[in-house]
Amino acid sequence: xxxxxxxxxxxxxxxxxxxxxxxxxxxxxxxxxxxxxxxxxxxxxxxxxxxxxxxxxxxxxxxxxxxxxxxxxxxxxxxxxxxxxxxxxxxxxxxxxxxxxxxxxxxxxxxxxxxxxxxxxxxxxxxxxxxxxxxxxxxxxxxxxxxxxxxxxxxxxxxxxxxxxxx
Amino acid sequence: xxxxxxxxxxxxxxxxxxxxxxxxxxxxxxxxxxxxxxxxxxxxxxxxxxxxxxxxxxxxxxxxxxxxxxxxxxxxxxxxxxxxxxxxxxxxxxxxxxxxxxxxxxxxxxxxxxxxxxxxxxxxxxxxxxxxxxxxxxxxxxxxxxxxxxxxxx
Numbered sequence: 359x360x361x362x363x364x365x366x367x368x369x370x371x372x373x374x375x376x377x378x379x380x381x382x383x384x385x386x387x388x389x390x391x392x393x394x395x396x397x398x399x400x401x402x403x404x405x406x407x408x409x410x411x412x413x414x415x416x417x418x419x420x421x422x423x424x425x426x427x428x429x430x431x432x433x434x435x436x437x438x439x440x441x442x443x444x445x446x447x448x449x450x451x452x453x454x455x456x457x458x459x460x461x462x463x464x465x466x467x468x469x470x471x472x473x474x475x476x477x478x479x480x481x482x483x484x485x486x487x488x489x490x491x492x493x494x495x496x497x498x499x500x501x502x503x504x505x506x507x508x509x510x511x512x513x514x515x516x517x518x519x520x521x522x523x524x525x
Numbered sequence: 526x527x528x529x530x531x532x533x534x535x536x537x538x539x540x541x542x543x544x545x546x547x548x549x550x551x552x553x554x555x556x557x558x559x560x561x562x563x564x565x566x567x568x569x570x571x572x573x574x575x576x577x578x579x580x581x582x583x584x585x586x587x588x589x590x591x592x593x594x595x596x597x598x599x600x601x602x603x604x605x606x607x608x609x610x611x612x613x614x615x616x617x618x619x620x621x622x623x624x625x626x627x628x629x630x631x632x633x634x635x636x637x638x639x640x641x642x643x644x645x646x647x648x649x650x651x652x653x654x655x656x657x658x659x660x661x662x663x664x665x666x667x668x669x670x671x672x673x674x675x676x677x678x679x
Contacts, residue, residue, distance in 0.1 A: 381576075382575060382576050382577070383573075383574055383575065383576070383582065384570065384571055384572070384573045384574075384576060385571070385572050385573060385574050385581075385582035385584060385585060386582075388571040388572065389584070408545050409545055409546060409549040410545075410546055411544070411545040411546060412544055412545075412546055412547075412592075413544075413607075413609075414543055414544070414545060420544065420545075420546035420547070420588060420591070420592075421591040421595070421609070421610040421613070422546060422584070422587050422588025422589065422590070422591035422592055423546055423584075423588060425584060425587035425588065425591060425613060425615070426582065426583075426584025426585065426587055426588055427584070429582075429583050429584045429587065430582070430584055457576055457577060458577075460577075462577070463574075463575050465617070465620075466583045466617050467616070467617060468614065468615060468616045468617065469583070469587070469614070469615055470612065470613070470614040470615075471587075471610075471612060471613050471614075471615075472611075472612050473609065473610045473611055473612060473613075476609065
């Protein structure tokens with residue numbers, strides 16, 4: 359019987375794949391968004407900073423930052439769900455991935471953002487769910503919260519164009 | 526001496542200048558007044574959404590559209606001096622050409638007692654083919670009872 363892989367090897371492979379994927383998007387780093395992984399589930403964190411403020415008197419997070427945070431989380435979730443299959447099946451070796459060989463990112467067709475509460479001056483979190491992922495199109499829902507997971511401050515639904523197979 | 530600026534436009538101009546995120550993105554107010562706002566943003570490699578293509582991230586375009594839409598709302602004669610986004614839908618028609626400025630034009634086309642409705646479009650150097658379009662609803666209408674802060678939803 360085949361021995362199971364050491365847990366550290368599995369973790370390193372998956373974390374490396376996710377880090378390389380996120381590294382493809384300079385804007386995510388600039389905005390201060392980080393991604394944490396538990397199994398295949400990814401949670402995004404938007405660190406509060408002066409530059410994300412939209413209303414300085416409250417202060418509150420800029421509506422555009424909230425939209426960007428949700429869109430970035432949705433895109434990474436969708437790309438990660440595809441990359442996960444490639445890495446876990448062994449078709450892609452995370453260690454060998456370069457910006458040139460990284461699978462193409464999905465493109466946003468549209469996104470609708472609901473602003474449910476003001477974004478407070480503290481870190482925000484988001485998780486996305488791929489509702490439907492076809493050969494060409496995908497529909498992704500994403501929710502963002504701050505203090506309480508059940509008190510969302512924003513939510514969005516986006517449609518994405520899947521990358522064309524390369525070759 | 527130039528003509529004195531329309532008071533509503535002056536409020537909108539100060540409002541944009543005071544937004545830290547808009548300053549960070551290098552947004553510049555080109556036109557404002559009567560429920561219409563034009564705001565542009567330079568190309569910057571830090572705002573790229575895909576390192577392989579160099580195309581600006583949709584989120585940066587969203588921030589531009591949201592700011593421009595909010596400015597259009599507060600520049601409208603019938604609205605209060607502050608607003609917050611209720612919802613915003615953005616359609617991405619084509620990737621913005623890397624290296625080019627992006628300019629958004631928003632119109633607050635209808636105001637009720639409690640809500641302001643906005644349409645916006647964004648262009649790069651090609652002014653005939655929009656990069657993106659947006660529609661949104663914002664807090665703050667024409668009514669006296671209208672709540673005027675972004676805490677309206679809390």
